[in-house]
Amino acid sequence: MNNERPLILISNDDGYKARGINFVAELLSTFADVVVMAPEGGRSGMGCAITSKEPVYYSLVRECQHLAIYKCSGTPVDCIKMALHELFPDRQPDLIVGGINHGDNSGVNVHYSGTMGIVIEGCMKGIPSVGFSLDNHSPEADFEPCAPYIVKIVEQVLDRGLPTGSCLNVNFPATPLYEGVKVCRMARGEWTQEWEEHPHPRGGNYYWLVGSFCLRDERPYEADRPNLTEGYVAVTPIQIDMTDYSLMQEIQANWDL
Amino acid sequence: MNNERPLILISNDDGYKARGINFVAELLSTFADVVVMAPEGGRSGMGCAITSKEPVYYSLVRECQHLAIYKCSGTPVDCIKMALHELFPDRQPDLIVGGINHGDNSGVNVHYSGTMGIVIEGCMKGIPSVGFSLDNHSPEADFEPCAPYIVKIVEQVLDRGLPTGSCLNVNFPATPLYEGVKVCRMARGEWTQEWEEHPHPRGGNYYWLVGSFCLRDERPYEADRPNLTEGYVAVTPIQIDMTDYSLMQEIQANWDL
Numbered sequence: 008m009n010n011e012r013p014l015i016l017i018s019n020d021d022g023y024k025a026r027g028i029n030f031v032a033e034l035l036s037t038f039a040d041v042v043v044m045a046p047e048g049g050r051s052g053m054g055c056a057i058t059s060k061e062p063v064y065y066s067l068v069r070e071c072q073h074l075a076i077y078k079c080s081g082t083p084v085d086c087i088k089m090a091l092h093e094l095f096p097d098r099q100p101d102l103i104v105g106g107i108n109h110g111d112n113s114g115v116n117v118h119y120s121g122t123m124g125i126v127i128e129g130c131m132k133g134i135p136s137v138g139f140s141l142d143n144h145s146p147e148a149d150f151e152p153c154a155p156y157i158v159k160i161v162e163q164v165l166d167r168g169l170p171t172g173s174c175l176n177v178n179f180p181a182t183p184l185y186e187g188v189k190v191c192r193m194a195r196g197e198w199t200q201e202w203e204e205h206p207h208p209r210g211g212n213y214y215w216l217v218g219s220f221c222l223r224d225e226r227p228y229e230a231d232r233p234n235l236t237e238g239y240v241a242v243t244p245i246q247i248d249m250t251d252y253s254l255m256q257e258i259q260a261n262w263d264l
Numbered sequence: 265m266n267n268e269r270p271l272i273l274i275s276n277d278d279g280y281k282a283r284g285i286n287f288v289a290e291l292l293s294t295f296a297d298v299v300v301m302a303p304e305g306g307r308s309g310m311g312c313a314i315t316s317k318e319p320v321y322y323s324l325v326r327e328c329q330h331l332a333i334y335k336c337s338g339t340p341v342d343c344i345k346m347a348l349h350e351l352f353p354d355r356q357p358d359l360i361v362g363g364i365n366h367g368d369n370s371g372v373n374v375h376y377s378g379t380m381g382i383v384i385e386g387c388m389k390g391i392p393s394v395g396f397s398l399d400n401h402s403p404e405a406d407f408e409p410c411a412p413y414i415v416k417i418v419e420q421v422l423d424r425g426l427p428t429g430s431c432l433n434v435n436f437p438a439t440p441l442y443e444g445v446k447v448c449r450m451a452r453g454e455w456t457q458e459w460e461e462h463p464h465p466r467g468g469n470y471y472w473l474v475g476s477f478c479l480r481d482e483r484p485y486e487a488d489r490p491n492l493t494e495g496y497v498a499v500t501p502i503q504i505d506m507t508d509y510s511l512m513q514e515i516q517a518n519w520d521l
Contacts, residue, residue, distance in 0.1 A: 213319035
């Protein structure tokens with residue numbers, strides 16, 4: 008790295024007022040120039056969704072020496088697209104950060120995660136990108152123990168870069184006193200019992216999406232979700248190329264299409 | 265396959281009234297029992313988004329001997345979760361189909377695609393899942409030439425199954441007289457010039473998400489988007505495990521975390 012402060016773009020899916028994103032923005036602005044472009048409200052579970060049917064707005068909320076905060080009416084991915092289009096005429100960000108999210112994004116939850124939507128979008132734009140999530144939904148969740156890990160991971164990514172088409176998904180355990188860091192793969196499993204049914208006062212039923220995650224993983228010691236549960240900070244490298252190359256060869260060789 | 269008709273669940277992101285989904289539902293109901301659970305309106309670009317902040321509703325639109333159509337207030341992924349929770353007490357579907365979508369979902373667009381959100385969700389639930397998309401947004405787009413390919417691919421998937429954690433993304437060229445079928449990988453590239461800016465009559469600007477896709481692929485002959493452009497039906501196997509295993513090894517060996 009040169010002597011210039013790194014330029015970091017941050018977004019989230021909990022909205023620009025969330026404690027998590029403000030914690031990370033303050034933390035990183037001690038050594039970087041930080042721009043936040045985050046949704047104006049909560050956008051949990053938006054994955055890589057984009058806004059195609061409505062116009063999108065953004066505006067500056069506040070700025071000081073090394074930190075500027077913008078809000079955007081769109082999805083988490085819209086925020087990244089908008090920031091890259093509007094805010095960096097001379098210099099692309101050196102790093103894109105998603106989070107830190109209130110709630111974990113380990114395992115297959117990457118597919119539903121707005122935090123990881125941000126990171127996948129940054130990665131598709133060729134910018135090193137990292138998502139941070141804390142496995143704790145409590146309004147009083149303590150982000151402080153994450154700080155040294157976030158700084159160290161950000162420094163390593165700024166220093167080493169990431170391969171084109173790959174990004175990082177970092178999840179922190181629910182309670183402090185972490186056991187250490189484990190570099191993991193995405194845990195396998197599925198959500199079950201996903202809907203909670205209630206009778207509507209004017210007839211019929213309505214349904215809330217709930218559910219519990221069932222780990223179905225034959226080698227849990229390699230996987231992020233179980234390591235997270237055991238108190239490790241889980242670092243999972245994610246690639247945007249989802250091709251199943253072995254199935255590609257199998258179909259080419261044996262299917263009749 | 266036994267003599268029982270296969271049971272196929274279909275959803276889309278264009279809504280239950282769209283021509284595409286009704287075309288596929290009619291086509292497949294000639295040999296299968298078909299259940300449609302699709303959004304009540306358009307949900308393009310929703311990716312794997314789920315609805316976390318609002319209740320979700322569904323209702324039966326109509327049913328006849330081998331086809332039942334339900335509409336749902338949620339996202340494409342919500343539709344699959346709801347259908348699997350509510351409609352199949354005795355027997356899971358043998359196949360989940362997304363589409364046929366009005367517009368292509370090749371290359372990195374898988375990440376934004378509600379059609380592929382359906383397919384990824386089905387795959388996460390352990391059910392063989394296939395997405396179909398036509399590279400033509402015209403209201404008069406002709407789905408008829410897709411029919412024999414859809415039937416053949418559906419038959420092969422019902423017959424052979426798909427590996428756990430993998431699904432198919434099938435894209436049809438914009439114009440008929442296809443050159444044949446190519447089994448491909450996800451094309452690499454990125455969207456550029458993504459926002460169209462307009463002055464708002466009451467001050468400020470609003471932005472429409474637009475953009476053009478720039479192919480950045482060193483081996484285009486292997487990739488879905490270029491083959492689609494050249495008139496081939498592109499079949500791309502997709503896996504839900506997004507782990508970058510080589511980066512995982514690299515970080516374990518060389519990073520200081």
